[in-house]
Amino acid sequence: MAKAVDDALASGVTLLAEAGTGVGKSFGYLIPVFLSALNKKRTPIVISTHTISLQEQLLLKDIPTLQKIIPYPLKVVLVKGRGNYISLRRLRVAQIKAPTLIQSDEFHDQLYKVNRWSLDTVDGSRSDMDFEPDGMVWDLVQSDSSNCMGRSCKDHQRCYYYQARRTIANADILVVNHALFFADLSVRGKGSSLLPDYRAVIFDEGHMVEDVAIDQLGDRLSQGAFHYLFERLASSGKKERGLLAGEGFFEAKQQLHSARAEVDLFFLNIQNWMNSHSGAGSDRSSGAVRDAGHFRVLEKNIVNNNITDALAELSKKLEDESADLPDEEKIEFQSMADKAADLGVRVREWLEQQHKGNVFWLELAGKRALRLNMCRAPVDVSAILKEQLFSKDIPIILTSATLSTGGKEGFKAIKERLGIAKAGELGLESPFDYYNQSEMYLFKKIPDPATQPREFEEASLAMICKFLEKSQGSAFVLFTSYQFLQRTGKVLESWCQQRGFPLFVQGQGMTRNRMLDEFRASKNGVLLGVDSFWQGVDVQGEALSNVIITRLPFIVPDLPLAQARHEAVQEKGGNGFYDLQIPQAVLKLKQGVGRLIRSSTDKGIIVILDPRILTKGYGKRFLQALPKSRLFVDGVEQPA
Ligand code: SF4
Structure with a gap:
């Protein structure tokens, strides 16, 4: 891997390097990056990760180790927003x-x-x-x-x-997260930047690049942002608080009052629009497609824009009435004026659906008080990334344990989704002996979750208990549905208590890191998790010896973004299920299964309860992407 990365850095090409757990992929790119940084000292190389835990591993462990071995004073800087x-x-x-x-x-x-x-x-x-x-x-x-x-x-x-900017300016290697990297990329298009120029990029956890790019290149405008701005200017409580508190600012206060009323009216109109479309289901003629909490908006100007002018006027009044203040005070007013105007512009952009190739939707958020978010996201980032990143004349290396969907398809899906026309490809299998370190249990006899969901859940619950007994706890149970997770949590509460297995259920108030720390310490815990526990989690040793996957992790295309991406593939003549959903689900399953064996001494079992991996034709695409464990089907061991 180090040789391939070194070649890519020297020749300025893109490299996709999939490296299974235990390959040592961070050293696989750090060594050539260090050597390259020694030779060309002026422009830095960027290393981008998705998770803080990987950043910590690089900065606290791997890079200091390397700095002892390569005794040249290279400056490695963590860049924060x-x-x-x-x-x-x-x-x-x-x-x-x-x-x-x-x-x-x-x-x-x-x-x-x-x-x-x-x-x-x-x-x-x-x-x-x-x-x-x-x-x-x-x-x-x-x-x-x-x-x-x-x-x-x-x-x-x-x-x-x-001070941080000065340090960054002299750095040889910059460590950033994907969110900051793509936030920088999105403002570069407008002539600004958050990062200095760089001469190469390494994306570790490269399988997350597309999701983060979509997030950063889109927008999420919350109803709360307006409320927050107004409260900062003048609170609605009994005592007068905020930037406008006290004497003066008469016109700004008046305009703030009317802007508040306009914003309230605007969101009331949006609510009414949603109510009148609440039965829309998938009816496109009504201009909306609805899923619980999400309303895809298919037409422009669904309500009158009574906000943008009101906020622009507020912005102007804030500027005018603060013009004679001392600079230090004036700049706070200026900043609030800019924020008010910016909110107005974003509302107009959203209502008029100005961003081509984006999907627009409304979502209900918040636990205590329901609030609306006005969201948009690019349906396909491949053209943007191709133009702004992959066609630039710099080496870009994407690495992860899950980039390829295996078999003939290999890296095809990720290349298409990211707009990579040409890239070197490298696949390095994990050095771990999966056959002797792990057993995989699959089932044909469990009901199909798509056609018999209730029967599937019942059978799954029985199997979960059976395999938790087998491993005596020490298990992750990974879900695709939060509702099923909660139901399972209720069933397991007393069951685990009777057996002395500490139970950790995601979404019950404990942070992810604390859940993991306590799970590790417990040695025989049972952790029920959705999305974020499928990846980026490293539990070595006896604390985790059983990973139970409830369903194949298909992204259901009923949320607006997933739906629009699905349609875009169909429009290009592809098949949304085969070309989009399956590759995404294969990579996610690989991630989930990858939680089990984290070192050469780890041992354990993988249980996949979804029978479709054996009963459907596409199941082979999942199986060929997974490591080769000892395999049991409906309890019977299969030949190696
Ligand atoms: S205004 Fe704040 S951020 Fe700007 S230079 Fe002064 S201390 Fe730094």
Whole structure:
């Protein structure tokens, strides 16, 4: 792998390198990256990961190890988004203005703690804190391009954000996450940038590139964003708080009042539109396609746009009435004015469906109070990525344990989805002895989940208990449906308690990291998880010796984005199920199965309850992508 990456870096081409668990893929790219950085010192190489845990592994373990072996002083810098840094100027202003900006005693205490922390923080970034301030408090003090005074700021010399920028400017290797990388790519199109120029990119966890690109190149405008802006300007509580509190700003206050009313009316109109389309189902003639909580919007201007002008006017009043204030105060008004105008522009773009090739939808979000999100996302990022990334004359290496769908198809799906016309391909199998380290249990006799969902669930619950007994806990049970997970959680609660298996159920208030820590420590825990536990989770040793997969992880194409992607494939003459859903599900199943064997001494069982892997023709595509374990079908061992 190191040789292939080295060649790609030298010749400026794209490389797809699938490396099974245990190959040591991080060293497979770090060594050539280090050697390349030694030779050409001016422009950095970017290493992008999806998860924080992989970033930590690189920065705390792998890179320091390599730096001991290759004793040249290379500068490796972790790049964080600007909003992660404290703005010392804003902190100072927030403290002075706290009585008019902050409502609760709790938030006053938090601001005090942030100030204490700022006196001896190492890098001024949020991850250096040992407490988590409320988003509203952090928003008052974070570094923000819209209200940064740059060189005229009194705190510029000791500003943590600018210190970080200077460090980045001299770096040989930049470590970023995919979200920041694609946020940078999206603003580069508008002549701006978050990262310096780079001469090569390594995407580790490369299987997540498409999803993150879609997310970053789209938009999600929440109803709460308007409310938040208005509260920052003047709170609706009994006491007057906010930037406009006190004497003056008469016209801005008046305009704020009318903008609030317009926004309320706008969302009421949207609600009415949704109600009138609530029976739309998949009826395209009505301009909406509905799924629980999601409304795909197929037509432009579904309601009157009464917001954009009101917000532009508010923006203007804020600018006008703050014109004579001292610079430090004026810039806060300017920033709020920009934010108000920006919200108005985004509403207009969404209503008029200005972004070609995007799918537009509304979603209901929030647990306590339901709020609306206005969302859009590019249906197909291949053309954008081809133009803005893969056709650039720089080497790009994508690596992961799951890039290829196996067999003849190989890397075809990922190349098409990302717009990669030409790439070197490398497939390295895991060095682990899966046949002797793992057993896989498959079933023909369990009812089909698509045609007999209730019977499937009943049979699955019995099997889950049977295999939890077999492994004596120490199991992940991975779901594709949160409802089924919850039902299983209820059934297993007393069952696990009787057997002394600690039960961890996702979505019951415990963070993912804490669930994992406690699961590892328990040694015989049972963890029920959806999406985020299928990948990026590393539990070695006896704590995990059983991975139960309930259903093949097809993305059901009834959510707006999945539906639009499905249609786009069909329109191009393809088959949405075979060309999109199966490749996606194969990669996800590989990820899920990959949770089991994480080292050469791990042993355990994989149980796949969905019978379609054996009974359907497409099942072979899943089987050929999985590692070769000892195989049992309906309890009978199959020949090797
Ligand atoms: S330079 Fe900008 S980000 Fe830094 S402290 Fe000053 S205003 Fe804040």
